[in-house]
Amino acid sequence: MFVSFFPKPRLFFPSALLWTVAVMSFWYIFGREAGAAFGLPPLPPGTKPVAGASVFWSGPFLWFDIFFVVATGIFAAFWMVIAPHRWALWSILGSALIVFANYIQVEASVAINNWYGPFYNLIEAALSRSTPVTLAEFYGKIASLGGIVIIGVTLGVGTRFLVSHYIFRWRTAMNHYYMAHWDQLRTVEGASQRVQDDTMRFSTTMESLGINFIESIMTLIAFLPVLLRLSSDVTxxxxxxxxxxxxxxxxxxxxxxxxxxxxxxxxxxxxxxxxxxxxxxxxxxxxxxxxxxxxxxxxxxxxxxxxxxxxxxxxxxxxxxxxxxxxxxxxxxxxxxxxxxxxxxxxxxxxxxxxxxxxxxxxxxxxxxxxxxxxxxxxxxxxxxxxxxxxxxxxxxxxxxxxxxxxxxxxxxxxxxx
The missing domain is CATH 1.20.58 (Methane Monooxygenase Hydroxylase; Chain G, domain 1)
Structure with a gap:
């Protein structure tokens, strides 16, 4: 299942986990601040989050994109050198691209959450008549959501398309691997079903389950700090x-x-x-x-x-x-x-x-x-x-x-x- 698609799986997956922990630790300790050296500083403490599509091309966001690409490139180059594999481009870089695409989608959800605050406060002000609210101002707030939605929806569709191809490549790798050893496998009970039906079901199940798992992890990483910040209002x-x-x-x-x-x-x-x-x-x-x-x-x-x-x-x-x-x-x-x-x-x-x-x-x-x-x-x-x-x-x-x-x-x- 794994050796057909990933280079040396028993070493690859632990190394991917360790590299992820190391890179994330470096980012939260040193990396975020390092962007200032390249003209991409983090937001000053106490600054309200950007509540619009402009968050995707803000300095801190662009700096994270660069950091992610460099970290992924180092990891992929290492494995492509020490363990060349036919499917390395899909199994290593494809996996990283899927993770990154899901991260952008989750950031779109965070941007929408940041938009909720001022929008519903505007509604509260209008209903209570505590502050004058014009129709243009109200429609402007709604329109500001459009850019975030366009980016999120477009990336969502693109990610699903990418994942479908990624999973089928994985199934192809499994099929080629098992058929190359068919003489050894043909005596196993239900071998034909396992090679044809189970590899198909494994790939389709991984498509839905795997993408949801990545989304859950990305959501947890992105929204826990948001909830931590909002905890100041709920004690x-x-x-x-x-x-x-x-x-x-x-x-x-x-x-x-x-x-x-x-x-x-x-x-x-x-x-x-x-x-x-x-x-x-x-x-x-x-x-x-x-x-x-x-x-x-x-x-x-x-x-x-x-x-x-x-x-x-x-x-x-x-x-x-x-x-x-x-x-x-x-x-x-x-x-x-x-x-x-x-x-x-x-x-x-x-x-x-x-x-x-x-x-x-x-x-x-x-x-x-x-x-x-x-x-x-x-x-x-x-x-x-x-x-x-x-x-x-x-x-x-x-x-x-x-x-x-x-x-x-x-x-x-x-x-x-x-």
């Missing part, structure tokens, strides 16, 4: 009183609780989904053999194989009942959670309408990014089951024992996976 939490950085504390604790709770509730689902693919594959294989031989796909055999499918689906349905019940209950409570957190400050009149909307939006962005596992759990379950099947192919190629779950199902397709 108290219900039942706890004064809490430093109250908004950040509340969203982190709530999201970690929800993620851990639902991961525990759905712990059996990956094994059941994997079992589902195995029994479906066994049934399909018998039917395919029945097309060529009258001795195969006999009623008794087909009935027994389909009973395995029926039994497994019923187990899966039962497990999804309590998982979906827990998930939907948590998400419904999650919708009102920020209002509960802000209640003391709203009732006391300590925040304006614009500030409240900025907080609610930033709160939503951070919660959604931290609840990635909750919102993607069903897709993650499917990806894990596909991974287990493709891992069986990799184990066969490397002369390793079959994964435990694969080996157990070889002997007993109905054995309880947990």
């Amino acid at each position: 108290e939490l219900p039942f706890f009183g004064h809490v430093p950085y109250a908004l950040v504390v509340a969203v982190v604790i709530w999201s970690i609780f929800g993620t851990g709770f639902l991961a525990l509730v759905g712990i059996r689902l990956p094994g059941l989904q994997f079992r589902n693919q195995r029994v479906e594959a066994a049934y399909r294989k018998e039917l395919v053999h029945g097309e060529d031989s009258t001795e195969r796909a006999q009623p008794q055999t087909v009935s027994e194989l389909f009973s395995h499918i029926r039994r497994n689906y019923f187990r899966l349905y039962l497990n999804y009942v309590y998982f979906n019940l827990s998930r939907l209950f948590y998400l419904e409570v999650d919708n009102i959670f920020p209002y509960v957190v802000l209640a003391p400050n709203i009732v006391a009149g300590k925040i304006t309408l614009g500030t409240m909307n900025q907080i609610l939006n930033a709160f939503l962005q951070v919660r959604t990014s931290m609840q990635y596992l909750i919102n993607s759990w069903t897709t993650i379950v499917e990806l894990l089951s596909i991974y287990k099947r493709l891992r069986g192919l990799d184990a066969s190629l490397q002369g390793e024992p079959l994964p435990k779950l694969d080996a157990r199902f070889r002997d007993d397709p109905l054995e309880t996976p947990w």
Whole structure:
């Protein structure tokens, strides 16, 4: 799955993580200020964030773009020299471009959040008649949102197009790799399905799941500082009183609780989904053999194989009942959670309408990014089951024992996976 597309994956991924940590640390300690030497200084402390499309060509933004390109170039050049790989341009530079494109999209969301404050304060002033507001001024505020939306939408569509090509290149690399070793793989149970169907499903699942994961990480990095800044207006939490950085504390604790709770509730689902693919594959294989031989796909055999499918689906349905019940209950409570957190400050009149909307939006962005596992759990379950099947192919190629779950199902397709 990985060696076909990435150079030396067992070293590449840890090195990418370490390089990312090192580069981000350097940026926050020294890098942001270094832009001043090139005429691109950071915003002075206390300056209000830019609430318009001009943020994308401001000095601090352009300096980060340059910094990112240089850091990526150094990392890519290192790997292309020490471990040349056919797919390096896509796997290394393509990955970096996808990350960067998602970063720009998230910055567009931050710019919209910064626009919320003055816009809703303008609405509050107009409704309360505390400050004169002209129609031209109101329409001007709406028009200023247009530039941000155009940039965000255009990048969103372009990123999806890029990701689609990136993922298909990954599938192509897997297909070429497995077919080059077909003589070793043809004896593996369901090898044809794994090479054709599972690589296709792996790539399409990664397309949706991977891009959402990157968006969640970028959103968390971009919006946590925003929420930290807005915490200066909210210093108290219900039942706890004064809490430093109250908004950040509340969203982190709530999201970690929800993620851990639902991961525990759905712990059996990956094994059941994997079992589902195995029994479906066994049934399909018998039917395919029945097309060529009258001795195969006999009623008794087909009935027994389909009973395995029926039994497994019923187990899966039962497990999804309590998982979906827990998930939907948590998400419904999650919708009102920020209002509960802000209640003391709203009732006391300590925040304006614009500030409240900025907080609610930033709160939503951070919660959604931290609840990635909750919102993607069903897709993650499917990806894990596909991974287990493709891992069986990799184990066969490397002369390793079959994964435990694969080996157990070889002997007993109905054995309880947990």
